[in-house]
Amino acid sequence: MAPAEGFEAIRGRVAKAARILVLGGAGMSAESGVPTFRGARDGLWARFDPGALATPEAWAADPALVWAWYLWRMALVRRACPHAGHRALAEAARLRPLELVTQNVDDLHERAGSTGVVHLHGELFAHRCADCARPHAEVAIPAPGAVPQRLEPPRCAHCGGRVRPGVVWFGEPLPEAAFDAARRMAAACDLMLVVGTSGLVQPAAGLPLLARRAGACLVEVNPEPGGLSPHMDFSLRMTAAEALPALLGGTRDARASGRPRLAFPGVAP
Ligand code: BV8
Ligand code: ZN
Numbered sequence: 196m197a198p199a200e201g202f203e204a205i206r207g208r209v210a211k212a213a214r215i216l217v218l219g220g221a222g223m224s225a226e227s228g229v230p231t232f233r234g235a236r237d238g239l240w241a242r243f244d245p246g247a248l249a250t251p252e253a254w255a256a257d258p259a260l261v262w263a264w265y266l267w268r269m270a271l272v273r274r275a276c277p278h279a280g281h282r283a284l285a286e287a288a289r290l291r292p293l294e295l296v297t298q299n300v301d302d303l304h305e306r307a308g309s310t311g312v313v314h315l316h317g318e319l320f321a322h323r324c325a326d327c328a329r330p331h332a333e334v335a336i337p338a339p340g341a342v343p344q345r346l347e348p349p350r351c352a353h354c355g356g357r358v359r360p361g362v363v364w365f366g367e368p369l370p371e372a373a374f375d376a377a378r379r380m381a382a383a384c385d386l387m388l389v390v391g392t393s394g395l396v397q398p399a400a401g402l403p404l405l406a407r408r409a410g411a412c413l414v415e416v417n418p419e420p421g422g423l424s425p426h427m428d429f430s431l432r433m434t435a436a437e438a439l440p441a442l443l444g445g446t447r448d449a450r451a452s453g454r455p456r457l458a459f460p461g462v463a464p
Contacts, residue, residue: 202441205429208412209442212386217284218402219297219304222391222417226436227275227303229268233393250365254325258357262348265360269319270339272301280390280439281307287443294384296377298392298399300362313373313380315399321361324351331358369398381406388442389415390435394422403427416442 209215221231232245243264247253254261285308287293295304295312300319304312322331329351349358363369377399381387387406394400403413403423415423415430416438424430431438 201429202431205414205431206442208429209386209388209414212384212412213292214384215287215291215293215386215388216380216384216406216411217293217295217388217390218381218392218399219295219299219390220392220394221299223280223297223435224275224299224301224303225391226278226280226434227301229271229275229301229303231391233395246365249362251367254359254364257345258359259345259347262357262360263343263346265319265362266334266336266346267339267342269334269336270342272303272319273336274339275301275303277303277307278436280435280437281309283440283443285309293443294380296380296402298396300360313376315363315369315373315377317360317362317370319360319362322349322358323361324354324356325359326356327351327354329353330361334358374398377402378405381411382409384409384411386412386414388439389413389417389423389427390439391417392421392423394424414442 221229221234225231225234248261248264281303284293284295284304288295288309295309297304297312297314298316300314300317302318302320320334322334323329324331331349331351334349350356351358381402382405384406387403389403392400394403400423403426407413407426413423413427413429415421415427416433416435417424417430418432418434420430431442433441
């Protein structure tokens with residue numbers, strides 16, 4: 196099937212879907228300038244492994260290093276803007292049943308106008324006390340270049356405990372309500388768009404398989420193949436900002452920016 200025909204076939208499937216669930220990963224934010232979790236790293240934090248820093252052990256060992264890393268990420272996200280893919284999802288959800296589950300901790304979907312976003316791994320700006328769990332108010336966020344390598348986290352006004360980022364670290368359970376909602380949505384959708392995830396992190400990476408068992412069509416949007424690609428009905432080798440407006444009828448059309456690259460399991464792209 197020629198790429199353009201293949202793209203039209205996928206777009207037709209998306210148009211006919213009764214209930215779409217979108218599962219997002221770090222690649223959804225990449226075109227907004229937010230580094231992915233496992234992509235190439237540069238700058239101040241190049242020598243740190245996010246998988247090692249996003250853990251309770253790293254926090255216990257050096258809270259000032261971990262807090263500075265998250266403050267740097269908050270600074271990057273504050274300066275980032277939602278892209279055409281974020282906006283296409285928000286627009287589509289106003290017109291048809293489309294729900295959004297993300298592994299990301301940024302607020303780019305909300306800033307694009309999406310509501311009811313399910314954050315499986317918590318939220319970067321939902322700081323809370325590490326001891327009494329009370330939410331902590333606004334944190335002063337400097338420019339990314341002004342974030343030091345280490346910075347003592349703020350203290351809880353109620354109990355004096357350290358304030359931690361409101362995210363789920365490796366080894367911590369996902370928020371029960373969020374994961375329950377995500378599983379319900381995955382079981383109820385008839386098409387799942389899996390956008391910008393390497394499919395390495397569990398239990399989030401199990402959601403597409405749950406949807407498939409329930410009979411959903413799986414469409415991946417990712418320039419690279421990943422752990423979930425063999426399970427996909429279709430893989431669009433495109434970026435989120437290219438593919439989502441084209442698939443969902445947003446403001447930009449992928450074919451305007453070059454031919455869509457498609458991969459069908461078993462068919463060489
Ligand atoms: C838990 C918040 C149990 C922090 C994150 C099996 C079952 C259960 C658990 C496990 C298991 N096996 C292993 C585990 C443990 C672990 C795990 O999965 N480890 C992995 C590394 C093997 N899981 C956990 O610890 C989870 N907890 O299971 O608890 C439990 C139960 C009871 C009691 C105690 C414990 C918690 C996992 C959550 C970790 N926190 N984030 C923070 O952000 O700092 S996960 C982190 O990875 C981010 O949230 C990120 O979103 C997520 C997933 O990664 P991806 O999104 O896929 O990002 P990645 O960089 O890998 O890939 C980007 C993709 O985008 C690439 O494919 C690229 O090609 C593509 N791309 C690039 N540019 C674009 C693009 N795509 C489209 N457009 C573009 N422009
Ligand atoms: Zn406290």
